[in-house]
């Protein structure tokens with residue numbers, strides 16, 4: 001445990017969390033925010049204090065993600081043996097299908113704004129941007145598009161990107177930056193007011209870590225948080241919260257090579273609301289918008305008012321999230337059935353022993 005100078009409101013504490021505490025908890029408990037998740041411990045910040053929480057001692061916290069608020073009792077003097085009361089209900093959370101597994105992986109919790117980072121080069125991809133927008137919509141979080149590497153393209157090219165984004169979503173907030181230049185990144189600090197938490201989402205190499213370093217206070221960037229892995233090597237750990245120069249909190253999500261959606265139907269539908277609206281005018285209520293007669297979606301593509309790429313991406317994302325959500329539900333069902341099987345076989349053994 002070490003002393004720090006944070007107030008709860010600087011850490012993002014809001015009435016939404018306060019309302020979840022009863023009178024006894026308000027008096028005898030203390031909230032802590034998860035700043036970083038390591039393999040076997042959590043780094044948490046509370047009012048003027050930083051603590052490391054062993055997951056072996058607190059297995060109930062294994063499901064925590066960066067940004068979570070945990071309520072601990074304040075009974076012990078040492079703070080080492082504090083009881084976990086609970087993980088507070090999240091105001092928002094981001095999840096994806098964990099790569100190489102059917103389970104969902106929490107990416108971040110209690111985020112105010114999602115910066116979707118893309119760069120002004122071959123990484124610029126509308127279908128990928130739609131994917132991140134769906135994730136932000138599902139989390140009911142404001143999304144801002146950050147186009148990095150603006151210094152690598154001329155103005156004409158910059159306008160071409162902006163036009164494409166405007167066609168995609170006319171009211172989408174877009175900020176063009178050179179992530180290496182603090183002056184150019186300054187407009188982003190408007191979102192990083194004290195108590196506000198923003199996550200950086202985007203493919204590997206688009207400049208998220210560069211942006212984090214540029215926006216953070218100097219001492220943060222010279223102190224990368226590292227941890228020994230099992231072989232004694234130092235590894236730079238993944239997601240972590242940092243204070244920006246303007247007092248907000250930034251969450252970098254490095255190394256996201258794959259973003260497979262799960263449990264994201266509302267988000268996908270919201271991003272493709274134009275297609276949803278057109279579909280209401282199709283002749284058949286279950287129209288798949290392929291070869292059916294009087295399909296309003298296909299008619300819009302023919303008329304040039306809907307980009308075919310958008311329909312393809314919409315159907316791809318919807319199918320993907322359905323498949324991933326179903327396989328998760330099926331696996332839970334299988335787990336439950338397996339649990340029941342074990343229980344009944346134990347019961348059977350017990351009865352056989354007793355008779």
Ligand SMILES: Nc1nc2c(ncn2[C@@H]2O[C@H](COP(=O)(O)OP(=O)(O)OP(=O)(O)O)[C@@H](O)[C@H]2O)c(=O)[nH]1
Pocket residue numbers: 148149150151152177178179180202203204205206207208209210211253254255256
């Ligand atoms: N010229 C220029 N280079 C940039 C800019 N942003 C990032 N870079 C460079 O692009 C490379 C990748 O940037 P990173 O910040 O590591 O990318 P990242 O998104 O954090 O990547 P992961 O950590 O793998 O997720 C680095 O060499 C940066 O210096 C920019 O705005 N302009």
Ligand SMILES: [Zn+2]
Pocket residue numbers: 279282283287288289290292294295296297298
């Ligand atoms: Zn149709």
